[in-house]
Amino acid sequence: MAKLTIDDQEYEFPDGTSLFDACREARGEDLPHFCYHPDLPVAGVCRLCQVEVEGMPKLTIACNTTVRDGMVVHTRSEKVRKAVQQILEMHLINHPVDCPICDQAGECGLQNQYMQYGLYESKVEIKAKVKKHKAKVIGPYVILDQERCVLCSRCVRFCNEVTKTGELGIFNRGDRAEVDVAPGVELDNNYSMNTVDLCPVGALTSRDFRFAKRVWMLKSAQGVCPGCATGCNVRIDHEGGRVYRLKPRYNPEVNGRWMCDRGRMTYKQVHDERRLLAPLWNGKEVSWAEIQEHLARVLDGGTPGLVLVSPHASLEEMFLAGKLVSGGAIVSGPADQHREQGDDLLLDADRTPNRKGLAVLDIPELSAEDLARRIGAAEGPVLVLGGDPGRDETVGGALQGCDTVVFLGTHDGPTAHGAQFVLPLAMWAEKAGTFVNRQGRWQGFQQAVARPGSVREGWRVMGEILSLVADSAVPRSLGALRSELVAAVLSEGELDMDRMPEFGFIPGGGER
C-alpha cells in the first residue's frame, strides 16, 4: 500500500495503482483527459492529465505515473490549471468547432472539458486552420472527420490491442498528422463501433446514428443485448418511443466496456416493419378481448398439448410457460437454430440471449426431427412462445399440420403465418425481464420504450392464458411473479430479482 496526499487529503492505494485512477477516486471526478482509457495501453499523448508532484521539477502526466508512498500531489493548483487550459487550447486551435452539425455535441470531451478549462477567446482565424479530410467513410459503420480529431490514438490502440486487426493508423507528422485507414483497407471488424465510443470527440461517428438525434434529447434504460448468449450489458438510448442506439454498459464480468457491432444493430428488430402489432385470429385483426374469447373456446378449460418456448423469451415468461402445462409438455427447439460462428472476444456462437434460462427451468431442447414428432403427437393446441421455430423447415412443416397453433411472438414469419392465433408480444426494449447468459449469470433488463400498437408484455399474456386453463392465480405483478420464480428455482432469500446486483447474479456465487 502507498500512502499519498492528493489535494491536501491523505489516501491509501495499493502499490502499482495508476496515479490517474487514484486522482479520480480522490477528486470524485476524472482528471481532464482524452487519450487515457482504462482498457487500453497508456499513450500519454494528449498531455491533459498533468498534475503537480512535489519534488518533481516539471508537471507530470498522471496516466503514466504510479502511486508512490509519500507522494504529495496537487491536481487543482494554479500551475496545473494554467497548463491544462493551454493544452486544451492547443487541442482546439485547428479544430473546426462545427458543433452545430456534429453528432458528438453534447457528449464531447472538447465541449465538456472546455466548460471547466476554457480560455474562450479564439486566437486563430478560421482560414488559418489546418485543413484535413471530412466525412470520409472508412468502414460499414464508421465515418471519419479528421479535422475534429484530437489524435488521442484510442481508436488505433483499440484496433491494435483489442481486436488485433490493426486497420487504423496515424499517418504523417506534426499538425499534418491524421488518423486514417491504409489505402485499400476498411475498418470492417465486428467491433468497429467501439472506436466511435472511444473517440472523445466527433472524429469517428456512427454511420447508423449519424444525424438521427441530438444526444441530449435521448433518455437511457439499462438493457442486456439480445444478440447472443454473452449478454453484453447495454444502455438503450431512446426517445419518443424509438430506440436510437445501443451503447455498451460497463460490466467487468461480462463485456467490460465493449460490445460487438452485430449486437448494436439488434435494436433495428424493434422497429422492424415485420413487427406483429395487433392480435390476429385466422389472419384477421381482432381485439385482445375477442382473441381471448376465441382462445378460451379452443382451449375449453384444457391445457395446450405442447408448449414450445424460444430461448429468446425472458426467464419470467419461460417460468409462466412451465406453469401452464405439466412437465414433459414443455419443450424448446430446434436445438440447432440460431447457432452461427462466434469469436473469442464477445460474440457467442449461440445467437440467443436466454438458452441457459431453459436449463434453469429444466426445459429440454429438442432437435428439429424430435420436435416435429412431438408437435405431430400433441393432443390439443400447440402454443409457441417467442422466436420463430417455424422458420426451420421440418418444424414449420409439423406446425402446418397442427389443427391449432397459438403463437405468442414479435415478428411476422413462417410461425405466424401458420398460426390460427397470433398474440403480439413486447420485445426486449419494451419490457422488463431477465436473461441468463452463457456463464449462467442472471441479468435483468429494463423497459426502454413504450410498446407499439396493441402489443403486450409476454408475462401478462401468459398469465391470462394461465387463468383460462388452470386454477392458479394470475401473477399480480412482475415482482410477484419473480418472487414465485425465485422461490421455485433458488434457495430462499438468495436473490431479490427487483434489486439485481449491478453486474448480475450467478446462483451459488460460483464462476461458471
Place this chain on the structure above:
Amino acid sequence: MKEYKLLSARFGRSDGHKLAVYEQEGGYQALRKVLGGMDAAAVRETVKASGLRGRGGAGFPTGVKWGFVPQGAEKVYFFVNADESEPGTFKDRFLLDYDPHQTLEGTIISCFAVQAHLAFIYIRGEFGWLIDRVQAAVDEAYRAGYLGKDILGSGFDLDVIVHKGAGAYICGEETGLINSVEGRKGQPNIKPPFPAVAGYLGQPTIVNNVESVASVPWIINNGPEAYKAIGTEKSPGTKLFSVSGPVRNPGVYEVPLGIPFREFFQDYLGGMADGEELKAVIVGGSSVPVLPAAEIMNVNLDYESLQQAGTMLGSGGMIVIPESCDMVELIQVLMHFYYDESCGQCTPCREGTGWLHKLVKKLRGGEGTAADLELLEHVCGGMAGLTICPLADAAVMPMRSFLGKFRPEFEALIQETATTGPRTRWPRGEQE
C-alpha cells in the same frame, strides 16, 4: 593555444578512415587492453570515473547511463546514435567520415562494458556516403577479427549493423530511434520505462552519441585521471564544436571544455570574416537559447558556465550570427524546421510548433501586430515542459530567446511592414 587531438587526430586526412592507418597510429589498442584483462564492471567504472558526459546534447554522464542496465540482464542492445540532425551540428559526420574506426573501437568497448552482443549504428538517411564509409569500416573490422565471434580470442561476441534512418530529426531522440529500428513510426515513447531498462524489443538498451562513444578508447588508453585533467571539474575532457556562420575559419574544432568563448572565437575561428560583425551566437545547436554578442563574449564553453549564462552546451553546433542577419528571418527558418519535424504525437508540440511557425510567417508577411508577439509568448507557455520528449522545448527555447533578446527587431519589422508590405526574402521552401 594548446592542441587537443583526443578525437580529431585524423580529421581532414584522406587516409584516416582506413584500418591500417588507424592501427598504425595506435588504434584498437584500447580494445586489446579491455579484452586482454579488464572485466565489464572495470570498463564501466573507468568511463564513469572519467566524468565523460553524453555529447548528444543532454550531457548525461555516460558511465552512469551504462550503470542503469539491470544486473544480469540476458539480452542487452547497444545503439550508436549517428542521427545527427540538430541544425548547426556536423561533428559526428566528421568523426565517422574521417575516423570511423575510432567510433567503432569505442562501440566494441562500450558493448563489452554493458555486455551487449548486438549493436546498431543508426545513421541519418541524408548521410548517404557516410553509411558506405562506416559499412566499409565495419567490414574491415570483421575481417580483422575485431567484430564477430570470439573477438581477439577473448570469447566476447559482437555484431554491428549499420542502420540507415529515413531522415527524421525526431529519430535522434533515443526512444524514437529505437522505434524506428523496430520498424515502427519514429516517435518517442513515454518514460518510464527508460531504454536502459526496456528498449529495443523490450530489452535493456543503451543509446550513446557518436562523440561519446568515440571518446571511450582514449579514456581506456590514458585512464580517467588523464581525461579529467582536461576541461573543468564538472565538464571534463574535450568537446567538438562544429562552427558555421561568417567567421574567418568555420569548421569542426576540438577544444577542452571550459575554454573561454572569446579565446575560442579569436584564436580558433579567427574572428568574423571581413566586413561582418558579431551579433549573436547559438552555442549548442538550434535548440538552445541564443546569446547576443555582449553576453557570449564572457562565457566559458562548458556545461555549467553556459547554463549559468542562460543557454546550453547542447550538441556543440555553434551558429555564429552576423550583424547583417535578420533575426526574424532566422527564427522563421528555425520555426519551419520544428514545425516540419514534430512527430505530431503530443498535442502541445504538434499544434504549438505549427502555430509558432504560422505566427512568425504572419509577422514576415506584413500582417503582424504587437499582439502577435504576446501570442508567441503565450504559445511557448503552452508547450514548454509539457510533452513526452524535448522537441517542444527545443522549439520554445530559440523562440523565447529570440523574442527576449531581439524584441526590437520584431517590433521594427511590424512597424516597417505595416507601411512597406511584406518582407520579400523568404527562406528556402517557404515561398508562398
